[in-house]
Amino acid sequence: MDSLYIVIGVLVIAVIAFLVLKKKPSKPVITKAPEAHRPELQEIVKAAEPIKTEPVKVEPAKKEISFTERLKLGLSRSRQEVWGKLSGLFSGPTLDEETIESIEELLYSADIGTATVAELIEEVKKKNKEERLTEESFKTFLFDFLKNKMKPIQEKVDSDLYTFKKSEEGKTKVIMVVGVNGAGKTTTIGKLATKLRAQGASVVVGACDTFRAAAVDQLQVWCDRAGATMIRAKEGANPSGVGYDALQAAINQKADYCILDTAGRLHTKENLMDELAKSKNVLKKLDAEAPHQILLVIDAITGQNALRQAEEFHKTLGLTGLIFTKCDGSSKAGSAVTIVEQLKLPIAYIGVGESAEDLDIFKVDDYLRALLGM
Ligand SMILES: Nc1nc2c(ncn2[C@@H]2O[C@H](COP(=O)(O)OP(=O)(O)OP(=O)(O)O)[C@@H](O)[C@H]2O)c(=O)[nH]1
Ligand SMILES: [Mg+2]
Structure with a gap:
């Protein structure tokens, strides 16, 4: 009889233990970083198919138009709403005092910095004394002034x-892409990878924005299309x-x-900026010169x-260039x-839309001509 009670007791304990264990929350997903030097990565890399090097054919745009x-087309809004209005400011055939004042206001509204506007206006006044500027000659003057500000840095x-x-x-050229949230980093990387692959370069893209799974998936679509190899990790890594x-x-x-590709962050968030500096420095363990480019x-x-954004990112990382999207x-x-003028940093690329063909190298002359409608 006693042994029967013992058997029943053991069974009851076993059932209770089973139920308790079953209710225990499942192990949390490990979101900690995969350690650098992960041995399995070497295996992944060895096992992976060799990186593609043959040029890929970039899907032609629906309507073939040059980047210029x-x-x-992209800057038409700038022209209509701001820069194109320069012409309308001329009340007579040549530049008068009142028009100069209106030009000054317009340049401020176009986001030209205060010091640059002041310098420009002073030069306009000087030039206007030497030879009365007409609408046409003023435009040429403005073009030359802005070009001279940018050209030495762009070089x-x-x-x-x-x-x-x-x-x-x-050697592998390392490009780190940074910026505030939603600036266009991932899209630009997708376009850039497409462009480089089209020239026959082999490209590996690192999905370092591990905050959102959607960010990684977005990049994966671009990489698949471009034929670039993407290295990704778990969300939160x-x-x-x-x-x-x-x-x-x-x-x-x-x-x-x-x-x-890095996660977007506000330039004012110190901890996130520090994290970016860490991401940059860890690359030096593999190549002392990496990253060769840090583009904002x-x-x-x-x-x-x-x-302000550019100043802060530059202070933390030592940027090498900019991308305007x-x-x-x-x-x-x-x-x-x-x-460009204040930070002495060149613009490497410019984006004027969402497709791969909407990114190209930044050329001062083309940019200013498009802006001023020349
Ligand atoms: N019109 C236009 N849209 C763009 C351009 N570049 C990017 N976009 C759009 O801007 C949005 C944000 O772009 P993302 O590339 O996701 O920006 P991100 O900097 O990676 O964003 P986070 O990773 O969230 O910080 C997307 O809808 C892009 O399609 C551009 O040159 N022109
Ligand atoms: Mg992104």
Whole structure:
């Protein structure tokens, strides 16, 4: 009888234990960073198919138009709402005092910095005394003035960002892309990867924006289309670890480029900016010179705040250049001049739409001509 009670007792305890264990919450998903040097990554890299190097055919745009045309089209709003109004300010055949004042106001509204406007107006007055400026000669004067402000800095752009040249030592060029939320980083990387692949470069993209699964998926679509290899990790993984892994994969496969997409962040959030600095520094363990390019993506609509953003990102990371996006939606477009001049940082690329063909290298002459309707 006693042994029967013991058996029943043991059974009851077993059932209770089973129920309690069953109710225990399942193990949390590990969101911690994959450690750098993850041995399994090496396996993934070894097992992966070799990175594609044959050029991909970029889908032709529905209507074949050159980038210069796209730029003109994109900046048409700027022209209509701001820059094109310059012509209407001339009350007579030549420039008078009142018109100069109106021009000054217009330039402010176009987001040209205060110091630059002051300098420009002073020069206009001087020039106007020497020879009365007409609408046409004023436009040429303005074009030359703005061009002279930008040109010396624009010449500093690394030509590797423009045309792909195979590195003789088989070195991977590392491009880190940063910026505030929604500036256009991921889209720009997708366009850039497409452009580089079309030139026959092999590209590895690191999805370091691990905050949102959707961000990684968005990048994956671009990479699949471009034929670029993407290194991704679990949502919540340490962004520095993903960047490291992506570069390791790129180096192992002698990829020409390794482009790192980072999560958007406000330039005022110190901890997030520090995290970005960490992501940059960890790359140096693999290549002391990496990242070779740190590009800040700026939404052209941002206006004057863009300068503050650029200053902060530059202070934390030491930027090498800028990318201006959404120039098709902005009516200002003058902040490009201000930032280039004040931070002495060149604009590498300009975006005027959402498709791959809407990104191209930034050319001062074309930009200013499109803006001024010349
Ligand atoms: N019109 C226009 N839209 C653009 C351009 N570049 C990007 N976009 C759009 O802007 C939106 C945000 O772009 P993303 O590339 O996701 O921006 P992001 O900086 O990666 O955003 P976060 O990762 O959230 O910080 C998307 O809807 C893009 O299609 C451009 O040059 N012109
Ligand atoms: Mg993004």
